[in-house]
Amino acid sequence: MVRSQDVLPFAKESTTRLLPWIVGVMVYLAAVMMAGAMLLAGVAADWNRDLTGSFTVQIPPAEKKSDGSEKARVDRVIKLLRETPGILKVKAIPAKETAQSLEPWLGANFDADDLPLPRVVDVTLDRTKTIDLTAVGEKLQEAVPGAGLDSHEYSRDQILSLVHALGALAAVVIALIGGTCVSAVVFATRGGVAVHKEVIEVLHLIGATDDYIARQFQRQAFRIALIGSLFGAIVAVLTLFAIARFVTGLDAVLLPTPQLAFWQWCVLALVPLFASFIVTSATRRTVLRTLRQML
Amino acid sequence: MSDINFTLEPGSFHFVTGPSGAGKSTLLKLLYLACRPSRGFVNLFGREVTKIPSHELPQLRRRIGVVFQDFRLVAHLSAFDNVALPLRVSGGREEVIQKHVTELLSWVGLADHLNARPPTLSGGQQQRVAIARAVIAHPNLLLADEPTGNVDDTIAVRLLYLFEELNRMGTTVIIATHNESLVSRFSHPVLHLEDGVLELRGAMASS
16 A cells, blocks of 8 residues: 655745744734733623722711711711612721721831821622612712712723723734734745645646645645644643733732633634634635636 | 647547657647647637636646656655546545556556655656656546657557557547657657648648
């Protein structure tokens, strides 16, 4: 039994030698970029959910903290909020806890009594009911002059705008990566067709169709793309694990834990396959277009 | 070439002779569809080749077997794979290909060289591989450009017997050669090309 092999001598071809590396780097960048975009979108969704279902009330500091007037003001606010329909939970943040949140900036040894810190009340809303926050704000003003309600709307809008902008930027970068990869494939394929011109002419003259010749290139392109993209995907996964481990190890409460859901891992797993498909179809189209110019 | 006009009957056998540079190879190129005429018409199998769309050329080319002057074997493929190419490009079954290619290579004396690559074969052996590749698919038209240029007389006569055998089975054969002594050993008509003018020597063709 005589074994058949590739009709075109791809093994000796230099035009595609760098292609697996190019595809690998492109897949790596695209996968990391996509993971980043998905993480950011997830974090933004969490923030949005948290902020939508809550608001905070700030009670300005009393002139004298020791006379008990501050506690009375806080109690009035809590009582009013608990009597308001649509509110699930009311929690006054202890003054000590508010002061602790300033430690990263002021250090651990400052005296909170020296600072005019407001008292903060966290309010969780019942999502099944609607509530008129303007009316609540007015009632708070009447009960405790100077008390303000923050529905986080401004912060939420700012964050969502930022996330949307970053998402759009990620999409543009991924599109650019795809475009660069396709350009590299087109140039390499044109070079390959030129290198194998003599054999291609023979194949044409013995009756090979353009499709038959294109399939030879396609098979080779798929092999190259699969090797390159799997390599890129593996390095991307290792990078994501390294970033996750680094962030988890940080003592930074403001940073969310980067964690991808199962479906997001599935999306990332599709990146090398999609890249292989793009490379293969770009190769096929380029070969067919080039062959059309030959007799 | 100019003012050349001839018709070959299906199943005929012709030699094309003439000095080097007379246009023998160009004439064959026009017939095996490597180029199209800048003027005039070439009618093959009842079809005007200048009007055939590109996507229909492969089907037409599969009916033509060609032995190129420079063999044009694929260097990295074995003798077997080179001969198998016409069958593979037309979607032949692998078990049929194995059988026919092995038989044909044995017939041309290359049974021991199935896995040899062309660069490791002598000129004569390469020529026989090229001939085997041209005839493996039983073409309707066989065109051979100096097919006996690199083989001794015994092998040359044997190869021409192979072409005659194919001709008896219905293949139209055209052989370009300047080996007058070989031509004279066979009684086939000759198309002599010289100074761009074609002259018929012998019967069966009308020019």
